Amino acid sequence: MFVFEFMRNAFLASTFIAITCGLVGVFVVARNLSFLSHTLSEIGFAGAAFGVFVGLSPLNGMLLFTGASSLIVGTLSVEKSHREASISAVSSLFIGLGILFLSLSNKNASYATNILFGSIVGISAAEVNQLILLSGIALIALLAVYRILVFDSFDGVGAASQNIHRNLLSMFFLILLALSVSIGAQIVGSLLVFILLTLPAASAQYMGRSVPSMLAFSLGFALIGVWLGLYLGYVTNWPVTFFIASIEVVIYLLTLIYNRWQTN
Amino acid sequence: MHKDSILDIEHLTVRFPDKTVLDDINLSIQRGTMVSLIGENGAGKTTLIRTILHQLKPTKGKIVAHPSAGKRHLEIGYVPQFRNIDAGYPLSIKSFVGLNRLKHRWPFYFPQEHAALIKALKRTHLLKLQNIRLGSASGGEKQRAYLAQALVNDPELLILDEATASLDVKAKNELMTLVQQLNQSDQLTVIFITHDFELAQKYTQRYMFLNAGKIETGPVADLSEKFLEAHA
Numbered sequence: 001m002f003v004f005e006f007m008r009n010a011f012l013a014s015t016f017i018a019i020t021c022g023l024v025g026v027f028v029v030a031r032n033l034s035f036l037s038h039t040l041s042e043i044g045f046a047g048a049a050f051g052v053f054v055g056l057s058p059l060n061g062m063l064l065f066t067g068a069s070s071l072i073v074g075t076l077s078v079e080k081s082h083r084e085a086s087i088s089a090v091s092s093l094f095i096g097l098g099i100l101f102l103s104l105s106n107k108n109a110s111y112a113t114n115i116l117f118g119s120i121v122g123i124s125a126a127e128v129n130q131l132i133l134l135s136g137i138a139l140i141a142l143l144a145v146y147r148i149l150v151f152d153s154f155d156g157v158g159a160a161s162q163n164i165h166r167n168l169l170s171m172f173f174l175i176l177l178a179l180s181v182s183i184g185a186q187i188v189g190s191l192l193v194f195i196l197l198t199l200p201a202a203s204a205q206y207m208g209r210s211v212p213s214m215l216a217f218s219l220g221f222a223l224i225g226v227w228l229g230l231y232l233g234y235v236t237n238w239p240v241t242f243f244i245a246s247i248e249v250v251i252y253l254l255t256l257i258y259n260r261w262q263t264n
Numbered sequence: 265m266h267k268d269s270i271l272d273i274e275h276l277t278v279r280f281p282d283k284t285v286l287d288d289i290n291l292s293i294q295r296g297t298m299v300s301l302i303g304e305n306g307a308g309k310t311t312l313i314r315t316i317l318h319q320l321k322p323t324k325g326k327i328v329a330h331p332s333a334g335k336r337h338l339e340i341g342y343v344p345q346f347r348n349i350d351a352g353y354p355l356s357i358k359s360f361v362g363l364n365r366l367k368h369r370w371p372f373y374f375p376q377e378h379a380a381l382i383k384a385l386k387r388t389h390l391l392k393l394q395n396i397r398l399g400s401a402s403g404g405e406k407q408r409a410y411l412a413q414a415l416v417n418d419p420e421l422l423i424l425d426e427a428t429a430s431l432d433v434k435a436k437n438e439l440m441t442l443v444q445q446l447n448q449s450d451q452l453t454v455i456f457i458t459h460d461f462e463l464a465q466k467y468t469q470r471y472m473f474l475n476a477g478k479i480e481t482g483p484v485a486d487l488s489e490k491f492l493e494a495h496a
Contacts, residue, residue: 146371151363154355158363158413161342163318209356209397212371263400 001234009123010240014187014226016135018196022222023142024180025201026214027173030153034202035084036073036174038194039091040181043069045190046098047182048115053105058115059130062185065094066178074171118189118241131183138179145172150211187226188241196222199248206259221251270295270338270421270453271316275325278311285311287477288325295330295420298447298454300464300484303474309457312474313423317342332420341414345425345457349406353399357390360398361412380416387446388412404435408442415446422446423455428463436460440467461487 001007028037044062051061069090102112113119123131142149152159152169160166177197184193204217225247233240273291277284285308293299303309314320316327317340329338355363362381368374373381385391388408393401398409407427414422424443428436444467446452456468464471465484473480 143371144369147366147369151366155347155360155363155413157344157347158410161317161319161344162364162366164366205352205354209354209395210359211355214354 001231005125006123007230007234009125009128010187010230011227013123013128013131014230015223016132017184017187018222018226019219020135020138020180021184021193021196022200022219023215024138024176025197025199025222026204026211026218027142027149027153027201028177028197029201029205031173033177034194034198036087037177037181037197039087039094040066040070040178041185041190041193042091042098043094044181044185044193045115046094046101048185048190049098049101049105049112052107052111052115053101057127059127059182059186062182062190063134063179066181067175069094070174070178071171074167074174114189115185116189116191117239118185118187118192123186127186131186134179134183138176138183141172141176141179145169149173154211188244192241192245195245195248196225199252200225203248203252203255206255221248224251268295269293270330272328272330273325274328276312276315276322276327277324278308278315278320279323284477286315289477289479291472291479291481293421293453293455295332295453296447296451297470298444298456298468300468300471300487301455301457301474302459302461302464302471302487307474308477309474310425313342313425313455313457316340316423335420338421339417339419341417341419341422343410343414343422343424343427345427345429347406347410349398351399353397355398356395357398357401357405357409357412358385358394360409361385361390361394361416364413364416367417380418383418384412384416387415387450388442402435403431404438407431407435407439411439411443419452421453421455423457425457426459427456428458428460436463443467 002011028034044066047062047065048058049061050065051058054061056064073090148159148164148169151162152164152166180197181190181193184196188196200218200221201214203221204214207217208214225244228247229240229244232238232243269292271293273289276286276289278286289312301309301312311320315322331338358381361384362373365373365377365381368377382391385394388411390405390408390412393405398406401409410427422443428439431439440463443454443456447454454468456464458464465487468484470481471484471487
């Protein structure tokens, strides 16, 4: 399957996407941000549509919208009890905007499908390079704040009693999340990017008992998902996103059963 | 300043826009002692502790710390009041205790950091339990893990913020006995914030009573019912 350039591009892109989303996802799950990551991916859809409308690439449009909205969410720092409702409101608005921009830009329905559900065929070598660069930035950012992010994510109360700038850290992580959403959406699509950001990490929580081991499991599960998904998509000609989603769900169920079995 | 104090609080005033929480407080805490901090909710206990932890700036006055010879600053361990660790919490006790190692950035622990981690687990009798998930630990074991996390940087001063509030009588006494052992064997100075006068009398030597922005201190023997009635 590596005879075709588009498959080589897709393989390279999805590897870096899996690395980024698998690692960042551990903190998304620990910080209970699964719902927000879903919202950000919808905002990413609107951003991509906006990008198409004004003549930017979909990825740049996504980076613009998710980055800006994570800053807004961070500054609002909504109370926990109201957060879910306000996130719903924001996501409704953005899906609406996405549809508006798509319709204004006169692109056909298949273009929308590509943004929403992903398309491996569409990735060019230049876009792969940009993805690798963005992944590199995300991983360096993660490494730079690693220990305080781990403390704050896995023991917020304990971290609050240390002199950590928690609001700043939270904002930093939201931007990192926005970046990861935009990166991940390039292969599985904006509607399903939260699969890669939450499921491998949620499965890893059942397997690992330390943060490095969770990171390793999450990374492994994400890689298995995209590699096997790409292969199966190539062989069957069915959507890659379908396979990635199914594989991650199967892994999640297996780890859940393993965890139940182990605790009993 | 007293001869062997670990902390000298001098004319400390902390004022918020709407009220004065601490009003010209003077206090010395002796190295190697166990002191109870008592007072009603809202009396300013948390404000005092947060000022000691450098999370709040005094409006007036200062807190002078005296680290032991060879140390540049006074290392303080703090066990917060509420923790929300549910049954599904994934980290092992060892990983949880290690969260507080923030002096380096590198994701993996250096050998001396690992040694510090093992030492904290040993001091809290958690070495055998280090690999179980904190979520599946008992209430007393969890509390010891919180204690171990506060001890992982080898503090000279330990602050326990109502650490016993959620425990049954047996677990309370076990935890306090453990803290007392640390106090006696390692000269660890302890501030024990509590509403439980019985525990205060049993395990600590002196009390600090916060009331209306002022502080009174004395030996715990004076902490009699009569004293409490007078302040009721």
